[in-house]
Amino acid sequence: MLNHIQPGDELDLDPMGTWRGTRHIFEKKAIWAIRAACAARRPLLIQGEPGCGKSQLARAVAQAMKWPFISTVIHHRSECTDLQWHFDAVARLGQAQLLSQPGVTVFSRNEGRSTTDDDGHIREVHSENEPPIREKRLAAEHFLAPGPLWWAVNWASARAQFRACDFGIQSQPPHVRHCLDKKLKEEAIQNLSDEPYAMHDRINPTGRVLLIDEIDKANADLPNGLLEVLDNGGFSIPYLSKGLVTPDKGRPLVIVTTNRERTLPPAFMRRCFVYTIKMDEDPEAFKSWLVARGRVHFGKYAHCHEEVLRECAHQLWKFRKEAISQGQGKPGQGEYLDLVRALMEIETDKEQQRKRLKDLVEFAFDKSQQVDL
DSSP: OOTTOOTTOEEEEOOBTTBOOEEEEOOHHHHHHHHHHHHHTOOEEEEESTTSSHHHHHHHHHHHHTOOEEEEEOOTTOOHHHHHEEEOHHHHHHHHHHHTSTTOOOBOTTSOBEEEOTTSOEEEOOOTTSOOHHHHHTOGGGGEEEOHHHHHHOHHHHHHHHHHOSSSOOOOOOBOGGGSOHHHHHHHHHHTTTOTTHHHHTOOOSEEEEEEEOGGGSOTHHHHHTHHHHHHSOEEOTTSSSOEEOOOSSEEEEEEEEOSSSOOOHHHHHTSEEEEEOOOSSHHHHHHHHHHHHHHHHTTSTTOOHHHHHHHHHHHHHHHHHHHHTTOOOOOHHHHHHHHHHHHHHOOSHHHHHHHHHHHHHHHHOOOSOOOO
16 A cells, blocks of 8 residues: 555555545655555544644545545534435426326336326336336435545446436545556546446446545434444445445555544544644744745746745744644634645746735735734
C-alpha cells in the first residue's frame, strides 16, 4: 500500500467532479497512517483544523493507487442508512399512480410491455410464468440506489444495483477516470454518449477509497450505526430478497475526517486508527511548513515569489496568535493558500504583491465572528 510513494513526493491531482485540480505532497506520518489502517482493515480517522488537507489526502491516495474515489459529506441530518442505500419511496408512489391511470402504455427494459384495451385500461403483456409488468415495475430494486458504503464494500453488486435503479434518486457514482490507462480512457470517453457510466464497466478495482467527510457534523447515531459495517465489512438491506451486502475480495480504505466540533462515540473511536494533523507550535517551523506547501501549489508559476510566500506565512502566524488570545477561530493552511492565490491573480510583480498583501491580508486571515458596528 503506497509502497511506491516516499515522504516528500508530490502528485498532481486531477479534477474530480466538483474537486478542482491541485497538488499534494505526501508526509511520512500520513503515509504510515494510511498503510497501517489499510493493513489492519480499519478506518482511518483524520482529525485536524479545517483546511489542513484532511480530505485531500483521501483523494491523493485514490489517485496514487488508481483506486476509485468515493466521497460523501456529512451534515446534521445525515443518517447511517444514507451511506448504505437510498430508497426513493416518493418515486415509487408516483410510478404506482402512473400505472393506475387509464391509457398509459408502459415500456419496461427487457421485460416486455403493456398496452391499453378498448376502455383505456392497462392490459399487461407477459409470458405465462412471468409476474405482471405492474408488479415488476414497482419492485423495490428499481427505486433503490447504492450509497457510498455499498460501492466501497462490494463494487460489482453496487454497479449492478446502480443500473437496476431506474426511477429512484441516484447518488453520485465513484470517480474512476484516474483508474483507467490511456487506451481504456479514450474508449470509455467515446462511449459516454451512449453509456454515461461506461468507465465504471471497464474496471474491476482491487481497492476503493471512501471518504466520509466531517463526521462530527452528525449526531452520535450515525457513527454508532456504522459499527456493524466496521466490524463485519457488510450490512443488511431490507428492500431486497437477498437482503445482504457482503464484502468482495477488494480492499476498501475508509477515511473519515473530523474538525472535532463534537466528541465522537468511544465505540466508534476504538474501531478506527487515528491520525492527527497538528500545526507546529514553533513559529519558524510553522512558517517553513506553510511556505513548503505554497511552493508545492504555486511554485511552477514564474510570478510565485519566495519572499511573498514567507511574508504571507509571517502574517498568518501573527493573526493565529491574536485569534487564539481572543478565543476566535484561527486561520490556517487553507486561508494561507487562498491569500497567495489572490495575490498571484491580482499582481505578478514581486514588489507589487508585497504591497497588495497589506491591503488583502485582513480579508483572508481575520476570522472574527462578532464585530461591533
